Amino acid sequence: MAAQAGTGNDMSFLPLVHEIIRGMDMESPDVNQKITELKTKFQKCRTMVEEMPGIDCSEEEQKQQIEQLRQQVTTKTDLLKKYKNLCAFELPRS
Amino acid sequence: MAGAMSTKSRIVETLDDLELISRELIELLAASKQQRGSGGGDSGEEQQMLELLIEKDEALQELLKTAREQGERHKEMMELQTQAEKRDQDIRQLQKQLKEAEHILAQALYQAKEKLKSVNKANEGGAGAISSEELIRYARHISASHSVAAPVNWAPGDPRRPYPQDIEMRCGILGRLSKLPMNGHTPLPEAGTPGMVMLTSQHSTAGANTVQDGMGASQSSLSWQPSADLSSGVSTSANHTGEISVEIGKKENDDDVEVMSTDSSSSSSSDSN
Secondary structure, three states: OOHOOOOOOHHOHHHHHHHOOOOHOOOOOOOOHHHHHHHHHHHHHHHHHHOOOOOOHHHHHHHHHHHHHHHHHHHHHHHHHHOOOOOOOOOOOO | OOOOOOHHHHHHHHHHHHHHHHHHHHOOOHHHHHHHOOOOOOOOHHHHHHHHHHHHHHHHHHHHHHHHHHHHEEEEEEHHHHHHHHHHHHHHEEEEEEHHHHHHEEEEEEEEHHHHHHHHHHHHOOOOOOOOHHHHHHHHOOHHHOOOOOOOOOOOOOOOOOOOHHHHHOOOHHHHHHHHHOOOOOOOOOOOOOEEOOOOOOOOHHHHHHHHHOOOOOOOOOOOOOOOOOEEEEEEEEEEOOEEEEEEEEOOOOOOOOOOOOOOOOOOOHHHH
């Protein structure tokens, strides 16, 4: 089960729940402590999520925003190049 | 699950579900343990809860992975925003410079057009056209006798002035009006002194005009200081009959202006008594 957690092993709650269940079966005195640890872990996870940047929007929205920004930068760069290389004076052939 | 929900809200929701499930599972296990002691218990429900817990945990892991990717993308977005702001700044700067250049060019264009108008106005119409030679000649004439600028070697304290001074006026025709003879006879000019005009008291004022006419339009009878190339000196002299003669002649002088009348060495004037 823990292997299916993927890359977020540090935030997986299954190991702790498993320990609690085993402690309950074996009537271990550490069950209450484990339960407290589980609660603390939930709280830590919530705090960490609150502090993570860039997750205030969905993934699709973020991809759209980044694409728009890339286009903006490209357009502005091209515009600047165009006006800097523009020949302001065209002398008439007379 | 709505697609418009932000990743943060989905993670928080999943966490809440996970917490709820794990709490219920623990309570269920605790209750079932007590029931096992009394000979009962339903493990089917526990199994379902466990499966749900695993499912939610997997979903949470996926969401956290997405959140990390979004975090990386967010850094890239910040860099792109910085670049966009820099471009904006460059565009604003370029706009300001173009505005300035436009203003300067507009001014230059306006002034050039005004000058062209003046040139065209000067060129059009034959009657109104004035030749440059004539202009230069006129300018030279009016600036003769150092009337517009002091001589090169003039310094404060130099008695020379561009106007006739007191003593020169006294030595002139007007100053000697009272001493003019009353016989009305105008003697002829002496030989060897061409251009000499003699005046009498009767024609003193008219004579002054005559002198002026005789000298021509380019000379003035009251030119007190000779110019470089065209100088005329008017000196008064009284002959033995008491008549005042006005001697007019051209002198070829240097650029230095000589003081008329007061300097007896340079003129032939001589006071009568």
